[in-house]
Each structure stands twice: as structure tokens, then as C-alpha cells.
Amino acid sequence: MANMISDETIEYVGILAKLALSEEEKEQARKDMGSMLDYIDKLGELETQGVEPMSHVFPVKNVFREDIVTNGDMREEILKNAPGEKDGMFVVPRTFE
Template sequence: MAKIIDDETIENVCILAKLSLNEEAKEKAKEDMQKMLDYVEKLDELDTKGVEPLSHIFGDQNVFREDVVTNGDNKEAMLANAPKAKEGQYQVPKTIG
């Protein structure tokens, strides 16, 4: 049997979620939470024997590519656009006294 959502549970949830609900909103939240728990209880009635557990809905194993640099280091081209450069780096005005 599913747990019954009471006023104490709603108060605790409000504290944890840092919510301030009026009485009408608390009643609505109690009803909604109770419906969720009832639905989960209904799902527990399903026969899941022989059903493989899923960690992900897609069957893909690894969709990531190897991390390979393809465009190289364009330092000279980037520094060519700088107003000032010194020792291979951007030169900017001093900002700290």
C-alpha cells in the first residue's frame, strides 16, 4: 500500500524545497503527490520478469569521437590581427597599479 501524503509530509517538502505555499496550494500539492505515489504503486503491479534493465533507451555504445586536433596552432595568424604583440603574446595595457 502506498504511503499517504499528510500535512507533515507537505510541510517537510516545503521546507526542503524552500517553498511557501498557502493552504489551497498545499492541498493541491498533497493531491498531486498522492496521485504520483498511487501511479508508482500501480506500476509495481506489472510483471517485469524477463525484461532487461535499461540504463539508456538507445543501444549506442560510444558516440564520441577521438579528441584529435585538426586545425592546428594558428598563433601567427591570430597575432597578426593584434594591435600590439610581444614575445608571441598579446600585449595589453597594464590594468593593476
């Protein structure tokens, strides 16, 4: 079934998309939109009784691990590598632009 797209619809979609379409582009857009609507109509003919809705083709599960501290507080050992230390923080030379 061919969907008929009016000139007003093409103009309105062009305004929404902030597009200035030439007459040829409007005609191509009309054909493209008609094709899309025909495809949607075809999808509506599919038998979907008993088909579970899904949002992804593959199962989605959380793969993150629990955030558990395993190495403890090693501040003193880490600060031994600093060029300088003050109040438990690294002190480094100032950089200039």
C-alpha cells in the same frame, strides 16, 4: 489504492523546497503527491521478470573520433597571416575599453 499524505509530510516537503504554501496549495500538493505515489504503486504491479535494466531507451555509444594529428605543425605558415609575430605568437594591436 489511495495514498494518504499527512499534514506533517506536506509541511516537511514545503520546508525542504523552501516554499510557503497556502492551505489551497497544500491541498493541491497533497493530491498531486498522492497521484504520484498511486502511479508508482501501479508500476510496481508490472511483470518485469526477464526484462533487462536500462538507463536509456536508445543504445548509447561513444561517437567521438580518435584525436590524431593529421596536418602536422603549420606554425610558420599560419603566422604569415598574423599582423605581427613575436616568439612564435600573434602580436595584435592593444584594445581599449
